[in-house]
Amino acid sequence: MTAREPTPGGMAVLDATRREHRAARTAQRRFLLAARLGIVVVALVGWELASGTLIRSFYVSSPSAIAETLVEWITSGELFYHGAFTVTAAFLGYVLGSVAAVLIAWPLAMLRTAYRIAEPYFLVAYSIPAVAMGPVFILWFGIGMTPKVLIAAYFVFFIVFINTVAGFQQVPSGLLDVTRVMGASRRAQLRTVLLPSALPFVLAALRITLPAAMIGAVTGEFISSNRGLGYLTRAAAASYSTAGVLAGVLCLSVIVLLMNLLLRPLGHALRWRPDVDVGHGAEVR
Amino acid sequence: MSTVENAPRTAVEKRTEPVAVGFDHVYKAFVARGRKSGPVLALQDVAFDVRPGEFVSLVGPSGCGKSTCLNLVAGLSAPSEGVVTHHGRQVRGVNTAVGYITQEDNLLPWRPLAANVELGMELRGVPRAERRERAQEFIELVGLSGFEEHYPHELSGGMRKRAGIIRTLVHDSDVVLMDEPFGPLDAQTRVILQAELLKLWQRARPTVLFVTHDLVEAIALSDRILVFTSNPGTVKREYTVDIPRPRDPFRIHETPGFGELHEALWADIRAEIGGETP
Amino acid sequence: MTVAAAAPDTGRAAAVLASTAAADRRRTQAERAVLWAGTAAFGVAILLFWQFGLGHLVNPRYVSDPATIAARLVELAAEGEILRHVGVTIGEAALGFVIGSTLGLASAFALAQTRRGYAVFEPFLVGFYSIPKIALAPLFILWFGLGTAPKIIMAALLVYFVVFVNTATGIREVQPGLLQVCRVLGASRRDLLLKVTLPSAAPAIVASVRITVTRAIEGALLSEFVASTQGLGYLVARASREFDIATVFAGIVIIAAVVMAANGLLRLLQARLAPWHGGRIHG
Numbered sequence: 085m086t087a088r089e090p091t092p093g094g095m096a097v098l099d100a101t102r103r104e105h106r107a108a109r110t111a112q113r114r115f116l117l118a119a120r121l122g123i124v125v126v127a128l129v130g131w132e133l134a135s136g137t138l139i140r141s142f143y144v145s146s147p148s149a150i151a152e153t154l155v156e157w158i159t160s161g162e163l164f165y166h167g168a169f170t171v172t173a174a175f176l177g178y179v180l181g182s183v184a185a186v187l188i189a190w191p192l193a194m195l196r197t198a199y200r201i202a203e204p205y206f207l208v209a210y211s212i213p214a215v216a217m218g219p220v221f222i223l224w225f226g227i228g229m230t231p232k233v234l235i236a237a238y239f240v241f242f243i244v245f246i247n248t249v250a251g252f253q254q255v256p257s258g259l260l261d262v263t264r265v266m267g268a269s270r271r272a273q274l275r276t277v278l279l280p281s282a283l284p285f286v287l288a289a290l291r292i293t294l295p296a297a298m299i300g301a302v303t304g305e306f307i308s309s310n311r312g313l314g315y316l317t318r319a320a321a322a323s324y325s326t327a328g329v330l331a332g333v334l335c336l337s338v339i340v341l342l343m344n345l346l347l348r349p350l351g352h353a354l355r356w357r358p359d360v361d362v363g364h365g366a367e368v369r
Numbered sequence: 370m371s372t373v374e375n376a377p378r379t380a381v382e383k384r385t386e387p388v389a390v391g392f393d394h395v396y397k398a399f400v401a402r403g404r405k406s407g408p409v410l411a412l413q414d415v416a417f418d419v420r421p422g423e424f425v426s427l428v429g430p431s432g433c434g435k436s437t438c439l440n441l442v443a444g445l446s447a448p449s450e451g452v453v454t455h456h457g458r459q460v461r462g463v464n465t466a467v468g469y470i471t472q473e474d475n476l477l478p479w480r481p482l483a484a485n486v487e488l489g490m491e492l493r494g495v496p497r498a499e500r501r502e503r504a505q506e507f508i509e510l511v512g513l514s515g516f517e518e519h520y521p522h523e524l525s526g527g528m529r530k531r532a533g534i535i536r537t538l539v540h541d542s543d544v545v546l547m548d549e550p551f552g553p554l555d556a557q558t559r560v561i562l563q564a565e566l567l568k569l570w571q572r573a574r575p576t577v578l579f580v581t582h583d584l585v586e587a588i589a590l591s592d593r594i595l596v597f598t599s600n601p602g603t604v605k606r607e608y609t610v611d612i613p614r615p616r617d618p619f620r621i622h623e624t625p626g627f628g629e630l631h632e633a634l635w636a637d638i639r640a641e642i643g644g645e646t647p
Numbered sequence: 648m649t650v651a652a653a654a655p656d657t658g659r660a661a662a663v664l665a666s667t668a669a670a671d672r673r674r675t676q677a678e679r680a681v682l683w684a685g686t687a688a689f690g691v692a693i694l695l696f697w698q699f700g701l702g703h704l705v706n707p708r709y710v711s712d713p714a715t716i717a718a719r720l721v722e723l724a725a726e727g728e729i730l731r732h733v734g735v736t737i738g739e740a741a742l743g744f745v746i747g748s749t750l751g752l753a754s755a756f757a758l759a760q761t762r763r764g765y766a767v768f769e770p771f772l773v774g775f776y777s778i779p780k781i782a783l784a785p786l787f788i789l790w791f792g793l794g795t796a797p798k799i800i801m802a803a804l805l806v807y808f809v810v811f812v813n814t815a816t817g818i819r820e821v822q823p824g825l826l827q828v829c830r831v832l833g834a835s836r837r838d839l840l841l842k843v844t845l846p847s848a849a850p851a852i853v854a855s856v857r858i859t860v861t862r863a864i865e866g867a868l869l870s871e872f873v874a875s876t877q878g879l880g881y882l883v884a885r886a887s888r889e890f891d892i893a894t895v896f897a898g899i900v901i902i903a904a905v906v907m908a909a910n911g912l913l914r915l916l917q918a919r920l921a922p923w924h925g926g927r928i929h930g
């Protein structure tokens with residue numbers, strides 16, 4: 085099916101359209117940037133002005149107070165000390181949770197009977213909010229990094245597990261039939277069809293769960309800890325320092341955003357499946 | 370086209386010519402997933418032979434079990450009763466000696482075109498250099514050169530179909546099953562691909578079992594056409610297509626004998642869909 | 648040349664159907680038996696491990712055992728106190744659900760209407776999404792005190808995000824073809840909204856209700872953990888502070904039961920009201 089070359093008149097129209105389109109895109113980008121910046125500036129300025137005058141600064145603090153607290157934390161080394169703790173716990177929990185989830189989900193997804201036996205128990209475990217398991221882990225393993233790692237792993241485990249199972253189970257049966265008739269053994273099918281087909285789902289889950297691990301670690305710190313950003317935030321709350329609480333929230337949010345940005349390249353593996361969506365329960369809490 | 374009405378059945382057992390694919394009084398019943406009703410009889414007393422090198426089309430109303438027949442030859446399911454043979458031997462388990470081209474192209478979406486075409490050979494342990502060479506040969510045959518590194522989602526429907534077809538034909542299996550391979554394509558692409566299929570088929574002349582709804586397609590491609598009844602499916606009538614080869618799918622309407630044959634086939638199918646007796 | 652095939656032997660057909668049905672029945676029964684046996688065996692294994700094995704892995708003082716937990720559950724039920732706590736938590740979750748969903752729906756509709764509006768706010772949404780909500784719990788308590796208000800707000804917040812994202816996606820994924828056809832038919836903006844967009848987005852929203860309810864309960868629990876005087880979260884938190892592991896587990900069992908009951912109920916409702924939905928849910 086050969087396409088024909090456009091005439092000079094046609095080429096002129098193509099060029100003009102391309103230029104128009106590019107101009108429109110740039111204009112839109114500028115507008116968005118301006119609008120967003122505008123919102124941020126207005127919000128910050130309004131906040132700063134309102135604090136102390138319209139609203140008691142105790143309730144909302146102010147951008148300047150928060151900035152002050154942050155500077156204090158950075159210069160005293162507190163930010164790094166506590167931040168490192170939380171991030172390490174989150175990362176360890178992330179690795180533990182995802183590895184465990186994939187290792188357990190994989191054989192279960194392949195053996196239908198085994199999966200159906202385990203499913204009800206899994207559903208019960210899934211119904212226990214990770215927050216509730218927090219105290220249990222702390223009682224079992226004390227106050228140190230271990231329970232935080234475990235809570236983070238708990239958060240991560242279920243999301244990765246569900247998505248891994250979904251990944252294996254959504255393989256179109258047509259692909260499996262066709263490869264069987266081509267002579268593929270079960271192992272060959274695993275290698276050529278099942279694993280590549282399930283991979284995007286697993287990767288999508290892995291992309292989303294590092295922040296979830298962070299939440300888990302922070303949750304653990306809230307319940308009982310003497311280190312970590314969660315502890316820092318809680319301590320600020322205990323001493324009625326709204327600025328401290330908000331500074332803590334800010335730090336945590338920035339870290340989570342960075343994590344999301346860092347993991348974006350994992351999306352590259354999804355390039356041949358533009359329709360794969362992130363799975364269940366993956367929202368950042 | 371000549372008709373022999375109510376001729377005595379040529380018994381399968383007494384055939385002296387070699388048989389590539391044989392159906393010997395095959396019944397197939399399925400239990401539906403919902404399980405509200407009992408099992409459904411898809412095929413009832415199906416008996417026919419296919420000679421080596423023959424191109425046979427199975428036509429009939431939807432749901433009459435034509436695809437089930439292909440699955441039985443491929444060994445993806447087993448008959449409830451009766452025997453399906455491949456070169457005289459009963460089909461037991463998955464029959465890897467046949468080629469199967471399904472309705473969906475079933476290309477692996479994460480592999481580029483060439484890798485997909487090579488898939489079967491890869492699974493059989495064919496060395497890489499040989500794989501590449503053979504795949505390239507067929508890719509050029511169907512006009513897909515230059516697209517070797519494209520992913521399936523970057524190819525058009527017609528191109529994906531071609532890829533699915535050569536992926537199977539590259540093995541030179543002596544029996545090839547095709548389940549409405551051109552179904553989802555537009556009319557023009559379909560005719561083009563029919564011509565290409567005939568060209569490919571002429572190379573090695575495998576035995577082909579071809580399921581289709583398109584009667585024109587069946588006449589253009591086949592040596593014989595088996596008309597199936599509506600569910601439960603069985604062979605109603607057999608037609609021999611006397612039109613000489615090589616055939617031109619673009620001009621099949623103009624060949625002598627086409628009109629009569631098409632009329633007759635349509636009458637049979639209409640009867641099955643409408644429920645009237647012919 | 649045509650050859651008419653011989654008439655099929657319909658007599659055998661009935662026999663084939665019967666034997667297939669029988670074979671299928673046998674296979675299903677065998678499957679079910681294995682399933683029951685396996686599930687029971689697995690459950691027993693877990694209980695045995697808990698009773699005898701867990702103490703070797705973790706601090707044995709805080710392991711408790713199924714028997715004690717069961718006894719504690721009975722005790723709590725007898726005292727009657729437990730119902731009050733359950734009621735409090737469920738109440739907080741329910742109110743949070745209502746508030747969060749309403750706001751989520753409203754703001755999603757307002758924002759998603761204008762493509763520009765949504766585009767401008769999207770990065771802020773991602774930003775807010777990234778805030779660990781638990782870190783906001785002390786803030787809410789600072790603002791709203793120790794009563795039920797901060798719990799309701801927290802639940803509402805978690806619910807809001809889920810509903811907002813799902814509604815916005817549902818609205819944006821309305822097939823443009825539908826809108827175009829209706830516009831040509833003369834529909835006003837309001838008509839389009841009510842007769843096309845809303846019904847089109849409805850299944851996605853309905854489907855997300857289960858996740859939303861779970862989130863609401865989690866939000867309430869989260870807030871109770873941080874500081875509270877009643878509710879299931881408070882119960883577990885207090886028990887853990889008093890090192891009363893049996894009550895902790897008893898509390899967890901009750902929480903799990905509540906969540907499963909809520910899910911089960913919603914699943915039934917969903918099957919009745921919106922059985923056609925097949926889309927994806929963002930949760």
